[in-house]
Amino acid sequence: MSTVPEVPPTVALVGNPNSGKSTIFNALTGKNQRVGNFAGVTVEVKVGETYNPHGKKLHVLDLPGCYSLRANSPDEKIALEALTGQLPKTAKPDLVVCVVDASNLERHLQLALQVIELGLPCVLALNMVDVAEKSGLRLDPAKLSEELGIPVVPMQAKAGKGITDLKQALRHPFPPVSEATWLANAESDENDRRDFIARLCELAARRPDSQQRTLSDKLDSFLLHPFFGWVALVAVMFCVFWAIFSFASIPMDLIDGALGGFGGWVESLMQPGDFRSLLVDGIIAGVGGVLVFLPQIILLFLFIGLLESSGYMSRAAFLMDGVMAKAGLSGKSFLPLFSSFACAIPGVMATRTIDSAKERLVTIFVAPWMSCSARLPVYFLVVPLILGEKEGSWKQALILFGIYVLGTVTAFVVARVLRGRLGPEATTSHFMLELPSYRMPQWGYILRHVLDRGWAFVRKAGTVILGLSILLWALVTYPKSDSEDPGEALAHSAMGRIGEVIEPVVKPLGFDGRTGTAILTSFAAREVFVSSIGIIFSVEETDDDVETRSLIRDKISKATWPDGRPLFTPLTMVSLLVFFIYALQCLPTTAVVAREAGSWKWAIGQFVFMSGFAYLASLIVFQVGRLMGF
Amino acid sequence: MTPSSTTNRSAQSPVTLNQVGVNCDVRISSLNGPACERLRDLGFCEQMQLRKISNGRNLICTVCGAKMAISRDLAEQVLVSPIR
Numbered sequence: 047m048s049t050v051p052e053v054p055p056t057v058a059l060v061g062n063p064n065s066g067k068s069t070i071f072n073a074l075t076g077k078n079q080r081v082g083n084f085a086g087v088t089v090e091v092k093v094g095e096t097y098n099p100h101g102k103k104l105h106v107l108d109l110p111g112c113y114s115l116r117a118n119s120p121d122e123k124i125a126l127e128a129l130t131g132q133l134p135k136t137a138k139p140d141l142v143v144c145v146v147d148a149s150n151l152e153r154h155l156q157l158a159l160q161v162i163e164l165g166l167p168c169v170l171a172l173n174m175v176d177v178a179e180k181s182g183l184r185l186d187p188a189k190l191s192e193e194l195g196i197p198v199v200p201m202q203a204k205a206g207k208g209i210t211d212l213k214q215a216l217r218h219p220f221p222p223v224s225e226a227t228w229l230a231n232a233e234s235d236e237n238d239r240r241d242f243i244a245r246l247c248e249l250a251a252r253r254p255d256s257q258q259r260t261l262s263d264k265l266d267s268f269l270l271h272p273f274f275g276w277v278a279l280v281a282v283m284f285c286v287f288w289a290i291f292s293f294a295s296i297p298m299d300l301i302d303g304a305l306g307g308f309g310g311w312v313e314s315l316m317q318p319g320d321f322r323s324l325l326v327d328g329i330i331a332g333v334g335g336v337l338v339f340l341p342q343i344i345l346l347f348l349f350i351g352l353l354e355s356s357g358y359m360s361r362a363a364f365l366m367d368g369v370m371a372k373a374g375l376s377g378k379s380f381l382p383l384f385s386s387f388a389c390a391i392p393g394v395m396a397t398r399t400i401d402s403a404k405e406r407l408v409t410i411f412v413a414p415w416m417s418c419s420a421r422l423p424v425y426f427l428v429v430p431l432i433l434g435e436k437e438g439s440w441k442q443a444l445i446l447f448g449i450y451v452l453g454t455v456t457a458f459v460v461a462r463v464l465r466g467r468l469g470p471e472a473t474t475s476h477f478m479l480e481l482p483s484y485r486m487p488q489w490g491y492i493l494r495h496v497l498d499r500g501w502a503f504v505r506k507a508g509t510v511i512l513g514l515s516i517l518l519w520a521l522v523t524y525p526k527s528d529s530e531d532p533g534e535a536l537a538h539s540a541m542g543r544i545g546e547v548i549e550p551v552v553k554p555l556g557f558d559g560r561t562g563t564a565i566l567t568s569f570a571a572r573e574v575f576v577s578s579i580g581i582i583f584s585v586e587e588t589d590d591d592v593e594t595r596s597l598i599r600d601k602i603s604k605a606t607w608p609d610g611r612p613l614f615t616p617l618t619m620v621s622l623l624v625f626f627i628y629a630l631q632c633l634p635t636t637a638v639v640a641r642e643a644g645s646w647k648w649a650i651g652q653f654v655f656m657s658g659f660a661y662l663a664s665l666i667v668f669q670v671g672r673l674m675g676f
Numbered sequence: 677m678t679p680s681s682t683t684n685r686s687a688q689s690p691v692t693l694n695q696v697g698v699n700c701d702v703r704i705s706s707l708n709g710p711a712c713e714r715l716r717d718l719g720f721c722e723q724m725q726l727r728k729i730s731n732g733r734n735l736i737c738t739v740c741g742a743k744m745a746i747s748r749d750l751a752e753q754v755l756v757s758p759i760r
Contacts, residue, residue, distance in 0.1 A: 113717035152740035153719030181741060236713070240721045253741070262743070263729075270730065364745050368733050377734075476711055477734055477747040478718060 054095070054103040056137045057216060060125060060161055061145030062154050063111030064482045066173040068092075069203040070145055070212070071108040072491055091128060091136065098216045107139065113153075115160045119401040129164055141220045143212070145171045148178035148185055148200070151251045155243045159228065162196065163235075167220040170198045171212055176205075177483070181260070182253070189250040195224035204488065262357075262483040269361050279365050282358070283384070286349045290342055290388055290419075297341035305334035320523070328519030331577075333512050340500060342419050346388040347499045350381070350396070351492035357484045367477055373458035374465030376402070376477050379409040383457070386416035387450075390635045392499065394642050404468045408461050410643055411652055414630050415457035417450050420572045424626050425449060427576055427595050431603065432619045453627050518567060518574075522581070536582055541567065555625065555661070556618040556668040558607065565625070572631045617676040621668040628660035693728065693735070693751035701727050702756035709753030718744055720754055 061067040075094025092108035109128050110121035117123040124133065131138025144161050146154035162168050172187055179185065191198040197215045201208030215221075228242035229235060247253075269278050309330045316322040353359040359381060367377030378400045386393030393413045400406040417425075429442045518541075527538035536542045537560075545563030552562035560582045568575035580594065583601045605613040630636065630653050640649035690705040704724045707715055719740040720726070726739040734745045 114713075116713065116717070118714065118717075147742075149741045150719070152721070152724065153717075153742060156717060156719075178741075183741070236716060240716070240723075243721075244723060266729075266736075266743070270736070272732075360745075364734065364736075371733075476714070476750045477745070478714070478750060479734075479745045480718075481736065481743040481745055483743075 053137070054105050055140040055218070055220070056105045056107060057096075057141045057143060058107040058109055058128060058139035059143050059145055060109045060129065060157070061111060061171075062113055062147065062150075062157055064480060065111065065145045065147045065150075065154060066201075066203045067111060067145045068108060068491060069488060070143070070171060070173065070201070070209070071106060072494065073203060073206060073209045074212070075106050091124060091133070093136075096213070096216075098218065099213055100217060102218055104216060105137070107136065112157065114157060115164075120398070120403075129161065129166065139166060141167045141169065141216065143169045143171050143216075145173055148172045148175045148251070149181055149183060151178075151183075152243055152247050155246065156239060158194075159226070159239050159242070162194070162224050163226045163229065165223055167223050168196045169212070169215045169221065170194060170196055171201050171203075171208075172198055173201045173203050173208075175200045176202045178251075184252045186250040190246065193246050193249065195227070197221055204485075260483065265484055266361070266481070269358070270364065275361075275365055279362055282353070282362070286353075287387070289349065290345050294341040294345050298338050301338050301340070302334070305330060305337065309334075323523060324516065324519055328515050329512065331515070333515060337504070340504065342388055343392065344496055344500045346385060346392060347496045348492065350385060350392075351495050352487050355485065355487040355492055357482045360479055360481050364479060364481065373461040375405055375409060375461055376400075377479065378477075379405060382409050382413060383416055386413040386418060389418050389420070390414040390416070390632065391638050394635065394638050397642065404465070407643060407648065408465050408468065410639055410648075411464060412457035412461045414632065414635055414652075414656065415453045415460070415628065417453045417627065418632075420632065421626055423573045423576045423591075423595075424568075425623070427579075427598060428619050428623055428626075431599055431614060432616045432623075434603075434616070449623065449627055456628070515570075518570060522567075532581055533583065536563070554669065555664045556615070556621045556672075558613060560605075561613075561622070568626075569629075569631045570633055572626065575626075615676070617668060617671040620671065621664045624667050625660045625664040628656060628663050630656035630660075690755040690757050693726075693737070693754040693756055694748055696728050696756060696758070698728055698731055701725060701759045703759055704754060705757045706755045707753055708755060709750075711750055711753055715746075715750060715754065718746075720744075720746075725759065726756070 059067050059071050071092060071094060074096040076096075091110070094106045094108070096104050096106050098104060107128060109125040112119070112122040112125045114122065115126045115129070117126050127133040128136055129139060129142065142161050142164075144158040146158055158168070158170060170190065172185070172190070175185060185200070187198045187200045199208055199211045199215050201212065203209065228238045268274050309326045312330065313322060313326050316325070350359070353362070363377035363380050365377070366380040370376055370379050373379075379397070381399070382393045382396040384393075385396050390413050393416065394410050397406045397409045397413070400409060425446060429445050432445065433439070433441055435442075521541040521544070522536060522539050524540060525538065527535045529535055529538070537545075541563055544566060545559040548562045548566065549559035552559070552565065557565070561579070564575050564578040564582055567578040576595065576598070579602065580598050583598065583605060602614050603612075607613055636649050636653050639652060640646045643649060693702070696702055702725070704720060704722050704726065706722060707720065719742060724739055726737050729736040729738060729743070734747050735751055736743060736745050738744070
């Protein structure tokens with residue numbers, strides 16, 4: 047028996063995208079996995095633990111899916127660094143499990159050979175043998191093992207088959223390093239590998255001569271059809287949106303109600319005072335404002351997970367490539383931008399799949415212009431005021447639709463301009479996309495993924511919002527006035543004074559200092575605007591959001607400038623809407639952009655540009671509207 | 677859908693993947709262009725058999741049992757000879 051090292055050995059899982067690597071990782075590690083983010087790096091390496099049949103603990107790394115070790119994309123760079131022990135805080139692997147899709151062996155072996163060439167002990171996990179055999183492929187794992195000089199484990203990870211055999215292969219001592227015999231003679235490594243793979247597949251993975259038309263092919267003839275494909279895409283996207291907005295409202299109302307009840311309970315327990323106010327009005331209300339959006343985030347990730355897991359998302363990207371090209375982007379930007387309609391945070395995180403660094407930056411830059419769900423409370427407040435009617439008419443729906451179109455079109459135009467200015471890539475990036483066979487969704491994996499994301503949202507966004515809620519509360523509360531009137535108290539507070547200072551800045555947009563203050567508070571999170579305007583105009587909050595908004599509308603429609611002119615005319619409202627469509631009023635988004643783009647410069651640049659753009663657009667709308675006599 | 681007559685015309689010399697008709701089985705004879713390495717990573721290796729599924733802005737083909745969508749620029753770098 048070899049000597050036992052003090053730290054558990056590290057086993058890395060490496061493989062092409064869609065090879066079933068994550069399924070094997072989850073099967074090996076169970077609930078012990080955690081998601082590790084590495085500083086300055088945008089791609090995740092999952093870390094977990096497992097035990098081999100001798101009870102020996104092993105660290106397991108799930109590396110990002112990659113096609114080669116040439117570091118063409120961020121994912122591949124990370125995989126190479128992890129395998130060569132250059133990744134910070136990660137030990138060099140003692141054993142590598144190369145996961146290959148048996149039905150795609152010719153391609154997947156390319157990566158496996160490159161890994162063996164690194165001189166690390168390897169095990170080949172020959173996954174999806176069922177799919178390969180169904181397609182008529184005749185596999186010979188023993189021959190493969192003999193030729194490659196490494197253990198080969200046939201698996202069907204989705205059904206849990208072969209996991210025990212794989213664990214057997216992870217026994218200590220690990221298999222010896224295999225020699226890359228294919229590199230022995232010829233001059234080019236590429237040619238050597240290619241020739242070796244061709245010979246290997248001839249011996250151990252023979253394909254039938256005729257190709258069969260599979261169920262996936264039949265589905266694709268409809269889902270990628272030049273006309274019906276688009277009908278299907280629009281229908282799928284409509285269903286996703288509809289489900290997010292209609293299903294999410296139930297848990298959102300529950301969370302809202304529970305937080306309201308909790309706030310009331312805390313209020314009843316404590317004596318009136320600053321500490322109670324901080325807890326109830328600052329922390330519970332502030333953090334609650336974020337938690338309320340959790341159901342939407344979870345539902346969005348659930349649908350994205352379903353679409354990705356079933357194989358449809360790559361079809362959507364394929365169809366959308368032509369449309370995205372008009373904005374200087376590719377089909378791979380579709381998913382991130384689509385996700386941003388619900389929330390820019392998951393949208394920005396989803397840009398990780400884009401190979402081209404510049405396209406990725408441009409996508410991150412324009413993602414917040416896709417109207418997210420946090421803007422909806424503001425739209426619901428303002429749109430009826432423009433028309434001077436109650437909530438819920440078809441004209442309002444039309445305006446709402448126009449708002450979404452305006453944001454999207456502007457994002458596309460800016461993306462095109464920005465993409466042009468960033469110049470060509472150092473290495474030309476072409477559109478290439480694998481269209482995997484349709485599969486039944488892997489529920490276990492999707493649910494774990496959704497929980498991971500949901501928790502990350504609560505933790506990351508929650509901490510930023512918590513800090514800001516306390517700061518905002520302090521600005522709205524201090525210095526205190528003797529007046530009982532909340533409006534006067536606010537005017538006396540630091541925030542009110544800031545409002546006075548900023549009035550000259552917001553006046554050209556048609557707003558007074560009070561509206562300016564409400565806008566200022568909404569830079570932490572857009573939906574704060576509604577509650578701020580309620581506080582500023584002394585509107586009592588009710589349990590019903592619709593009723594509260596109606597009360598606010600009644601009150602502010604009567605508000606006037608000191609000279610008696612109405613404060614909120616339809617033109618002011620349009621100006622306000624335009625500002626909210628364009629401004630980046632979401633600190634968690636800025637924090638996520640800084641992390642994903644790898645620089646605060648980019649995040650701050652985006653914030654300044656979008657806020658400046660919003661100001662300018664709002665200014666033009668108001669001033670031109672006034673000149674035209676509105 | 678019927679295989680394009682282009683394939684028959686060019687039976688003797690390699691043509692680019694763009695020039696091949698839909699539903700044709702072809703064999704890759706060589707790769708010529710800046711994205712060769714990337715194409716090989718994706719399974720577009722010399723002597724590999726592939727079937728073109730559709731034309732368009734990006735074309736779809738099956739190679740090594742996988743369905744791939746690649747841009748016309750990339751397809752231009754793949755020289756193929758028809759099998760039948």
